[in-house]
Amino acid sequence: MTNHSDKAPAERVALFVTCLVDLYRPSVGLATVELLERAGYQIDVPTGQTCCGQPAWNSGDNRRAGILARQTMDALAGYDHVVVPSGSCASTLIHGYPQLFADTPEDLIRAEALAARTWELTRFLVEVAGLDDLDAGLSGSACYHDACAGLRELGIKQQPRQLLAQVDGLELREMADTEACCGFGGTFCVKYPEISSRLVSDKASAIEQTGADTVIAGDLGCLMNIAGHLTRQGSAVRAYHIAEVLADRTDHPAIGEGED
Amino acid sequence: MQSTTREFPLKARQALEDEQLRQALDKARDGFVGKRQTAIDNFPDFDSLRHRGKAIKDHTLAFLDVYLEQFEAAVEAAGGQVHWAESAIDAQRIVTDICRQAKAGRVTKAKTMAGEEVALNEALEAAGFEAVETDLGEYIIQLAKEPPSHIIAPAVHKTRQQICELFDKHHHDGRLGAALREVPDLVNEARERLREKFLTADVGITGANFLVAESGSIALVTNEGNADLTHTLPRVHIAIAGIEKLVPTLDDAASMLRLLARSATGQDTSTYTTFVTGPKRGDDPDGPEAFHVVLLDNGRSRMLGNRYREMLRCIRCGACMNHCPVYGAIGGHAYGWVYPGPMGSVLTPLFTGLDGSRDLPNACTLNGRCASVCPVEIPLPDLLRDLRRQQFERGLTGRNTRLGLAVWGFFARRPWLYHTCARFGIAALGRLGRRKGRFRWLPLARGWTATRDMPSPQRSTFQQLWKQRQKEQRR
Ligand code: SF4
Numbered sequence: 001m002t003n004h005s006d007k008a009p010a011e012r013v014a015l016f017v018t019c020l021v022d023l024y025r026p027s028v029g030l031a032t033v034e035l036l037e038r039a040g041y042q043i044d045v046p047t048g049q050t051c052c053g054q055p056a057w058n059s060g061d062n063r064r065a066g067i068l069a070r071q072t073m074d075a076l077a078g079y080d081h082v083v084v085p086s087g088s089c090a091s092t093l094i095h096g097y098p099q100l101f102a103d104t105p106e107d108l109i110r111a112e113a114l115a116a117r118t119w120e121l122t123r124f125l126v127e128v129a130g131l132d133d134l135d136a137g138l139s140g141s142a143c144y145h146d147a148c149a150g151l152r153e154l155g156i157k158q159q160p161r162q163l164l165a166q167v168d169g170l171e172l173r174e175m176a177d178t179e180a181c182c183g184f185g186g187t188f189c190v191k192y193p194e195i196s197s198r199l200v201s202d203k204a205s206a207i208e209q210t211g212a213d214t215v216i217a218g219d220l221g222c223l224m225n226i227a228g229h230l231t232r233q234g235s236a237v238r239a240y241h242i243a244e245v246l247a248d249r250t251d252h253p254a255i256g257e258g259e260d
Numbered sequence: 261m262q263s264t265t266r267e268f269p270l271k272a273r274q275a276l277e278d279e280q281l282r283q284a285l286d287k288a289r290d291g292f293v294g295k296r297q298t299a300i301d302n303f304p305d306f307d308s309l310r311h312r313g314k315a316i317k318d319h320t321l322a323f324l325d326v327y328l329e330q331f332e333a334a335v336e337a338a339g340g341q342v343h344w345a346e347s348a349i350d351a352q353r354i355v356t357d358i359c360r361q362a363k364a365g366r367v368t369k370a371k372t373m374a375g376e377e378v379a380l381n382e383a384l385e386a387a388g389f390e391a392v393e394t395d396l397g398e399y400i401i402q403l404a405k406e407p408p409s410h411i412i413a414p415a416v417h418k419t420r421q422q423i424c425e426l427f428d429k430h431h432h433d434g435r436l437g438a439a440l441r442e443v444p445d446l447v448n449e450a451r452e453r454l455r456e457k458f459l460t461a462d463v464g465i466t467g468a469n470f471l472v473a474e475s476g477s478i479a480l481v482t483n484e485g486n487a488d489l490t491h492t493l494p495r496v497h498i499a500i501a502g503i504e505k506l507v508p509t510l511d512d513a514a515s516m517l518r519l520l521a522r523s524a525t526g527q528d529t530s531t532y533t534t535f536v537t538g539p540k541r542g543d544d545p546d547g548p549e550a551f552h553v554v555l556l557d558n559g560r561s562r563m564l565g566n567r568y569r570e571m572l573r574c575i576r577c578g579a580c581m582n583h584c585p586v587y588g589a590i591g592g593h594a595y596g597w598v599y600p601g602p603m604g605s606v607l608t609p610l611f612t613g614l615d616g617s618r619d620l621p622n623a624c625t626l627n628g629r630c631a632s633v634c635p636v637e638i639p640l641p642d643l644l645r646d647l648r649r650q651q652f653e654r655g656l657t658g659r660n661t662r663l664g665l666a667v668w669g670f671f672a673r674r675p676w677l678y679h680t681c682a683r684f685g686i687a688a689l690g691r692l693g694r695r696k697g698r699f700r701w702l703p704l705a706r707g708w709t710a711t712r713d714m715p716s717p718q719r720s721t722f723q724q725l726w727k728q729r730q731k732e733q734r735r
Contacts, residue, residue, distance in 0.1 A: 017722050019672075023686055024715065026722035030729075045726045047679070050672045056665055058626060060648030060657065064669045071673060099642070148627035181585045185625025187661065190707035192623055194273050197711040198589045199625075228712035231698050256715035258697030 010042040014079040016072070016118075018089045019051035020220040021241075025255065028220060031247035032085045032121055039129035041081075048075030054092045058186050062100060066107075069097050073110050081128065082118040085243050086219050087150020088186075090120040095153055120150055121243060122218055126159040136248035137168035141212040143175045144242070145203070145226065147219035151179060160218060160242055167245060175206040184225040200229045207237055214254075218242045227256040261379045261407060263612045265596035268619035275590040280419050285591055288416045292582035295526025296633070303522065313519045314637045316512045317504075317573035320473075321564065327473040327506050328555070334476025338538025340551035345378075345500075347558055352383035354554050355465065355498055359389055362496045362550070364462035370480070370487035371395035372467030373411055373576055374500045374556050376598045377611070380465065391465075392457045394486040396450055403430050409592030411599060412524050412578040417591045420446075454486070464490040464548065468501035469520065469575070470513045471553070477537040478553065479513050481520065481530035488534055497539070497548040502556050504572040510535075516575060519635040523577040559611045571606050571643060573636040580630035580640060586623055595620065602630035602640040609647055618656055621647035682721050690719030 013036055017029045033043050053068025072093070076082050084090035097111035125131045144164060150156035164172055183189060183199025190196075203226060207215050215230075215237055217223050227239035238254035253259060264271070275281055300306045320327055332342040345351035351374075359367060367389050369375065381402075384391040393402040397415040401408055403426050408414030415423070421440055427449055428436040466487050468478035478499050480487045491497040507513050513535075521527045540547030563569055581587040581601025592600030596617075597608045605620040621644045630640045651657050671678045693699055693716025701709050708714055 022722040023682055024717045026718055026720055026725045029722035030725060033726075033729075045723070047723065048675050050675050050678045051668075053672075055668060058645060058648070059661055059665060060645065060650070060652035061665050061669075062649055062652075064665060064673075067669070067673050071675070075675075148625070148629070152628040152632050179629070181625050181627035181629070183585065183625060185627070187664075188622070188625045190705070191658075191661070192269070192272070192586075193707040193710055194276050195586055195589055195623065196625075198276055199585050200712065224715050225712065227715055228698065228708070231713045231715075232700075232711065253697055256698040256713055258693075258695050258716075 010040055011080040013041040013043050013081045013083050014076050015043055015045050016049055016052070016076060016082055016084045016089065016093070017045060018084060018086045018220070020224075021085060024224065025220055025241065027249055027252060028085055028241040028243050031241070031243040031249045032083065034247045035121070035125060035131065035243060036083060036129070038133075039125065039131045041129070044079065046075040052089045052092045052096075054089060054096065055186060057092060057096050057100060065096075065100055069100055069111070070107065073097070073107075073114050076114060077110075079117065081124065082114065083121055083124050084118065085121045085241065086221075087120050087147050087154055087156050088219050088221065090118060091149040091153040093118045120154050120156055120218065122159040122163055123154065123156055125246075126162055131163075132166070134163065134166045134246055136166075136246055137170075138214070138245055138250050139169035140214060141171040141173050141210070142214035142216050142245075143173045143207055143210045143212045144178070145175070145182065145207070145215060145217040145222060146179045147217050147222045148181050150218055156218065160216075163246055164216065164242070170245075173210040173212045175210050175212075177206055180206070182222045182226050184222045186221065189225060196225075197229070200225050204229050204233065204235065208235060212237065214238050214240060216240055216242050216245055223255050227254070231256040261376055261598050263597040263608065263616055265608055265612065265617040265620060268594055268596060268623065271594035271596065272590045272623070275594050280422060281417055281591050284417050284419045285588055288410075288413065289582060289588050292526070292578075296523060296579060296582070297526075299522040299526040299528065306522070309515065309519055310635055310637055312515055313575075313635050314573060316507055316515060317636050320506050320508060321504070321569055321572055324503065324506065324564065327508055328503060330473040331471055331476055331506060334474065335538070335551075335553055336476075338476050338551075339541070340476065340538045340553060343552060343554045345554050345556045345558070348378035351378040351500060351554055351556050351558070352380065355380060355500065356383055356387040356389070358496065358498055358552055359384065359387070359463050362463055364389060364496070366390045366392065366457065366461045367463045367465060368392050368394050368457055368461040368490045368494065369398070370464070370466040370482065370490040371398050371414065372465065372500055373598060374467055374502050375465065376408060377558065378500075378556065380500070392454070392461070394454055394458065394490055395482070396447060396484055396486075399450055399454065400426065403427075407593065407598070409600060410578060410581060411576050411603075417593065458489045458493050461490075461494040463496045463498060464492075464494040465498045465500065466491050468499045468505055468553070470516055471501055471506045472508075472510055472513050472535070473506055474509045475535075475537055477510070477535045479517065480534045480536065481517065481532065483525070483531040485532045488532055491536060491548065492546050495548055496550045496552070497536070498552045498554060499536070500554040500556060502558070503560050504574070520575050520577050523579040523633070523635040563610060567646060568606070568610055568643065570638050571603070571610070573638055574603055575636060576603075577635055579633045579635065583629045583633050585625065585627065585629070602644070603638075606640060606643045606647065614647065614651060614654065614656060618651065621651065679721065679723050683724055686717050686721050687719060690717045693717065694719065
């Protein structure tokens with residue numbers, strides 16, 4: 001390809017911010033935007049997005065899931081890439097929609113096109129953007145929790161660790177059974193709270209045993225579950241989304257931490 | 261077996277409070293998971309073997325009628341007899357009839373999940389036969405009068421202390437007190453009790469890990485050798501197995517056995533692997549005079565025609581439950597029927613009806629670990645999600661869930677309204693939670709806040725901040 005200008009026009013990335021980040025932790029969204037801009041992309045946040053429909057999809061309410069999926073596909077049409085700061089929501093777009101529309105060919109074509117352009121944030125940064133000039137620091141030690149959907153449905157394992165290794169001053173420690181589910185599971189955590197509590201308490205013990213002072217993950221749902229348990233137990237371990245750590249936005253309160 | 265699946269929530273809560281159960285489950289899980297991992301790390305390209313296992317099973321299921329006929333013909337050619345049991349009742353009747361004709365008194369049994377599925381022990385006892393379980397785990401739970409809690413380790417929920425107490429009560433009339441004894445002692449003790457039973461049984465009942473169409477053989481694997489004593493010593497051998505246990509050839513059976521041993525117990529091969537073909541022949545030194553195979557349908561052929569056909573690939577290895585966080589927390593009994601864990605949460609609703617087992621498809625975080633270890637690549641979470649779809653369509657989903665989805669859906673499908681309401685709602689909630697950063701209590705969220713805090717939101721939505729940012733940049 002002949003290069004006429006110094007730089008090819010920036011590729012356009014749609015940020016699908018996820019409902020949890022939108023409502024609960026916008027700093028994760030801002031951090032994601034900064035990372036993507038640093039990597040040279042032009043970012044847009046389509047306003048037609050709300051929730052990907054996962055609560056309906058996972059509850060067997062396929063009709064509502066379909067409505068939300070079509071709305072999301074409309075909102076995210078026409079971009080070079082779609083980036084999602086959540087393994088579980090990204091997986092709903094990538095694997096859920098094509099399954100949901102297996103019997104409606106017109107929707108299926110669009111679902112597959114969207115799936116092919118959609119990325120979980122850390123995988124996008126490593127495998128597409130090749131981002132290797134992070135400007136982030138966090139002194140102390142942290143462990144990374146492998147959230148289930150990202151790990152098993154999208155192959156997110158090395159990417160976040162590779163990125164976290166570039167954060168100045170941060171020592172990464174592995175917790176025991178890091179691939180064990182934290183017990184969040186969307187509506188599971190309120191339908192079966194006792195089982196969910198047992199799982200998150202096992203997860204919290206594994207984190208505490210590393211002696212790390214921070215726990216990091218790529219999914220806000222899991223993080224709220226883990227942080228909620230840790231703060232209730234009076235633990236000093238702080239919880240951040242990986243985007244916040246990578247964009248050096250750890251100067252504000254951690255998840256579940258107050259201003260005073 | 262009678263299903264008590266309706267009581268899942270209660271039984272799960274009770275299980276969580278049972279400290280002995282917790283010890284037993286933690287120990288078992290660490291053992292199963294670690295051993296399987298080592299076995300797989302030592303096997304070059306286990307995933308190819310999994311693909312092969314899946315392909316063998318898919319092929320067999322696609323031509324099941326053909327292979328079943330081939331199997332039947334081969335069993336008969338070897339001098340055995342095949343019986344078709346459409347339902348659990350049929351299976352019970354067939355087995356008790358054979359025992360009656362054999363004028364049997366005592367019946368020994370090796371572990372069979374199909375036998376559990378049709379409640380064979382109850383049927384045998386009701387018909388006046390003494391049924392003796394010879395697998396150590398099954399023997400233990402038979403003494404304790406409990407159902408199995410795991411498909412390959414039926415007494416996995418018991419600690420050694422509990423087994424010592426049980427043996428003391430049944431073998432020594434309570435004379436030993438609760439003295440803790442070593443595992444080999446306990447095994448020897450059970451062995452001594454069982455020896456006499458083995459030698460005096462008239463009929464031996466086993467399951468079958470695989471049925472081989474080309475030879476009419478059944479494959480049996482154990483680590484105790486009890487299945488071999490069960491089928492060689494008595495006059496009559498009855499094997500009971502689901503129709504999905506079929507594989508076309510001995511070669512295929514070999515591939516499946518490699519998958520099974522590694523996935524189930526982390527062994528390269530089980531201690532005893534036996535292929536049984538027909539009854540004793542003229543010059544055989546031992547073996548039964550008669551050989552019967554009871555092929556159980558009990559709802560399986562119904563699954564052939566829909567997406568649950570994938571579940572018929574299951575080889576009953578137990579890996580899915582060994583890796584399931586929910587099973588690991590509550591054990592097998594809470595599931596309420598024969599098959600626990602992820603595979604049970606799919607099978608129980610299919611076999612016993614969706615109405616009586618509403619919790620099972622939902623009591624899962626969809627974390628996917630089960631599917632990632634399943635040796636025949638059954639997409640268990642997808643099947644569970646599909647059962648949820650059926651529940652939703654048939655109005656079996658809980659009222660709170662339906663109401664929640666309706667309210668959430670109303671807003672979520674109207675982006676403008678959603679973003680506007682979100683802005684105000686989050687601003688209010690964020691102000692309330694700002695100082696502490698979390699809530700110890702929130703209306704309608706008791707399920708969450710009973711044991712953990714709800715982190716507070718950050719006072720603005722992302723959409724709001726993004727708009728501000730855009731404005732500032734334009735300036
Ligand atoms: S579903 Fe898969 S992992 Fe579970 S018992 Fe069956 S074969 Fe084994």
